[in-house]
Amino acid sequence: MREIAARLRAWHESGTGYAVATVVAVGGSAPRLPGAAMAVSADGEAVGSVSGGCVEGAVYELCREALRTGEAARESFGYSDSDAFAVGLTCGGTIEVVVRPGPVPDAGLAAVSRDEHVAFAHVLPPGDGLLVVRPDRHEGTTGRADVDSVVIGETRAMLDAGRTGSISVRCEDDLDVFVQSFAPAPRLLVFGAIDHAAAVARIGAFLGYRVTVCDARPVFATPARFPGADEVVVDWPHRYLDNEAERGAVDGRTVVCVLTHDAKFDVPLLEVALRLPVAYVGAMGSRRTHHDRLARLRAAGLADRELARLRSPIGLDLGARTPEETAVAIAAEFVAARRGGTALPLGQTHGPIHHDHQAVVA
Structure with missing residues (x-):
């Protein structure tokens, strides 16, 4: 939609x-x-x-x-x-x-276009009706107030969880209702204003993410260098992420890519990121850098359970060389992480090609 x-x-x-x-x-x-x-x-x-x-x-x-x-x-x-x-x-x-x-309803379409939280509750045939439900109000009706109350309550619960799917409403006449939830685009937070970040920002935008590039160095973190990003922020990465989490601007769909490979930036940042309920945390660097980073993070108090969430060195093994190829490898890994993919060639897997592991419809 x-x-x-x-x-x-x-x-x-x-x-x-x-x-x-x-x-x-x-x-x-x-x-x-x-x-x-x-x-x-x-x-x-x-x-x-x-x-x-x-x-x-x-x-x-x-x-x-x-x-x-x-x-x-x-x-x-x-x-x-x-x-x-x-x-x-x-x-x-x-x-x-x-x-x-x-x-x-035009109000519902306008809310979708503005990237607002809204859900459509379709009463499935042989029933009839379409309700547009927001967290604080709704429009439309099934024709019965008691049924409306149940549908609106169930739809708001699904909207809050970011879920799309069918529900059964058990009233005098049972109804099947399909709830279609819309939420703001998932976020891709790219830390480190380097050439690889520009390529990751472009592919993130292509995949439908709202892309932020953040770096503490104003000479590098400029909109001109990152035209694929929705915003470019000059701030210490760990402070920016902590503030975004504090205001509720990251969630279970958020992807965090740490491309600085500089301990003074990425260790404080990863301390924050690995404790947040985000979808993916990946960090660039050599295997030697990775092992050194793990030691620093353990010394900072992170547990093995938290460290196990770190994807490092970042990306899948595609033999990538250029920033663009590296961006494909990184994007392939976080898509697999969000969608429940194996990251194996399809010819080496069995069963359904399309996974049922589902995020919010975007």
């Missing part, structure tokens, strides 16, 4: 009708996660994706039908081995899609 919110708002403002298809459940090696969305306008324009291409044509027609009838629909797609050209997922997975005629 995030990637199509601006287009939906434009259609709404121009009076153009549209329908939205949302993935509400997946199984096996489905290519998109729950929450992936595709929309089709009354003029036939399509934006977004629910399957990476496998069933887009069929979903397009479902959206056109919803525009014609004004009614929501629920459809499942899976692999068809009886006809290679049948509508289905060639990857062997399954997806369940709900198609609903618009408009999506």
Whole structure:
């Protein structure tokens, strides 16, 4: 939904009708996660994706039908081995899609566009209704106040945890509700204003992170040197991270990359980082630097449990040489850490290609 919110708002403002298809459940090696969305306008324009291409044509027609009838629909797609050209997922997975005629409430789309905390609670067919829920208010209704109360409470709990998924509401008539949570983009904190940091900032932005580059040296920490970063901060790294944690600006999705490989910067910084509930902490340096760093951190009082969280030397073994190749190696490691990947070649693994370990839909 995030990637199509601006287009939906434009259609709404121009009076153009549209329908939205949302993935509400997946199984096996489905290519998109729950929450992936595709929309089709009354003029036939399509934006977004629910399957990476496998069933887009069929979903397009479902959206056109919803525009014609004004009614929501629920459809499942899976692999068809009886006809290679049948509508289905060639990857062997399954997806369940709900198609609903618009408009999506503009206030909700605006909140998504502004990167605010908001959730959409879709009552799944044969039920009906769409609620937009924020931490302090909501709009929309299922048509029953008692059901609204339950749905809003459950949705707020999922929004607080950053979860997207389905819930069952047990009232007089049981309802299935799909909750689609949106939260600010995850943060990538890059410490050390070096050439490798510029490459890491660029790939972090490409992956959808809000990127901060921080260094205590103002001559190096300049926006001109890091155009891929959302912000460049001049401060002692450990002090900056401690202040960000104090104000609640880091969370379980935050990635910390320590590229200074200078003990006076990285040891105090890692003392802070390894005690925070962040997704990933990696530090650049040789193996000799790593062992020296571990000794310094132990002397500073960090326990083995905390030191075990440190990814160092940072990145996967890709044979990287250039800053750009090194950035790919670093990004591959923190993506694997966040998504529960093995970091092995897929040809050496078994089971589903797409992992169920899920962060907030971004």
